[in-house]
Amino acid sequence: TQLLEQSPQFLSIQEGENLTVYCNSSSVFSSLQWYRQEPGEGPVLLVTVVTGGEVKKLKRLTFQFGDARKDSSLHITAAQPGDTGLYLCAGPLLYNFNKFYFGSGTKLNVKP
């Protein structure tokens, strides 16, 4: 069983549509990070959210950390084909930075 559950697993949308990806857990995390990974490459960090209730914006991407620090969401406005990739949430549990847990990922395909 994954400690971090992501949904949906797959998402195929048209350019210009909005979407939200969810990352949920029953455990409390010190922080949550969102990564994007393209085929044949390692993941690349998009953002880190640290404070419960925190909202961060990165151009068309909005990231939110739940008040209880057990969940996070990624919202993309007006998706573009360049947003295509595997989106992963990850983080260490509270008080233990030795181990990073990753979600199973959301595979996003944005069609032109």
Add this chain to the structure above:
Amino acid sequence: GAGVSQSPSNKVTEKGKDVELRCDPISGHTALYWYRQSLGQGLEFLIYFQGNSAPDKSGLPSDRFSAERTGGSVSTLTIQRTQQEDSAVYLCASSLGGLAEQFFGPGTRLTVL
């Protein structure tokens, strides 16, 4: 180099053979992580180094897996007596530690026939 490098990029081996995977982290990064990723899936944490020591080895799937880091720099992940279920992409990442950003290498794709 500027980023994390891993070698080899691809490794095909026969069941039962031993393999060694290498990771060169970014210079100055004290933390180093190994992960395993099956096709299109999320990452499975294997082991974390702070300097040369590994405070948490609980992610290693079995005693066939071992890792070491020398000089606070290069790390090797060794898989003994490989099995077909070991086939995956093995990713290495380094960081300044704690919650700092992890920078990933391109991975080693291991195929066990």
